[in-house]
Amino acid sequence: MSSKVSFKKSIIAGLMAAGLATVVNAILFFVLHAAGVFVDTIFLQPNQPLTVLPVIISSVMPSIVASIVFFLLEKYTNNGFKIFKIVALVLGVISLVNPFMGIEGVTTAFAIGLDVMHVVVILSLLFFIGKAVKNNA
Numbered sequence: 001m002s003s004k005v006s007f008k009k010s011i012i013a014g015l016m017a018a019g020l021a022t023v024v025n026a027i028l029f030f031v032l033h034a035a036g037v038f039v040d041t042i043f044l045q046p047n048q049p050l051t052v053l054p055v056i057i058s059s060v061m062p063s064i065v066a067s068i069v070f071f072l073l074e075k076y077t078n079n080g081f082k083i084f085k086i087v088a089l090v091l092g093v094i095s096l097v098n099p100f101m102g103i104e105g106v107t108t109a110f111a112i113g114l115d116v117m118h119v120v121v122i123l124s125l126l127f128f129i130g131k132a133v134k135n136n137a
Contacts, residue, residue, distance in 0.1 A: 005074050005129075005136045013132040014067020017124040021059040024124070025117045029055045032113045042110055044103060059121055066125050074133075081133045085126060092122040 005013075029052050032038045040049035066088065073087075074080030095118045099111035 003136055004080070005071065005132050007071050009132050009136065010067045010071035010074065010129070011064070013128040014063045014070075014125070017067070017121070017128040018060040018063035020128070021063060021121040021124040022056050024120045025055050025059045026052055028113070028117055028120070037107075037109045037113050039107075039110070042103065042105055042107070055117065059117070062121055063125055067129065070129050081130065084129065088122055088126060092118060 029038065029050075038050055042049065044050050044054065066084075069087070070080065070084045073083050077083055096115045099106060099114040100108075103111070
């Protein structure tokens with residue numbers, strides 16, 4: 001029987017994923033804003049254009065929550081990481097639709113930029129949690 005990843009290791013993996021996703025997504029935000037893809041005329045919240053702060057929060061919070069979900073899956077199932085990967089990929093695909101449907105007046109480029117940021121968070125989570133699982137085996 002393989003040993004389970006501890007809560008501490010799970011949270012550390014989530015924080016590392018959050019750190020990487022935050023840095024990459026902040027860079028993406030500034031690049032896309034400077035390129036005119038992220039414009040201040042499209043509002044994600046009422047009368048507020050996208051800024052880097054929501055990008056940071058949206059990179060950190062899901063990573064921490066996901067690391068807790070992974071820990072619970074790891075603790076209470078025999079295939080925690082496999083189930084986590086499936087859940088992460090399914091939710092990731094669903095999240096790719098949201099920028100196109102959930103934002104009034106969104107341009108295709110703006111929505112794709114947001115989708116790339118979603119993928120960054122998902123990939124960083126899968127990488128660091130996978131690394132924790134591998135190092136724990």
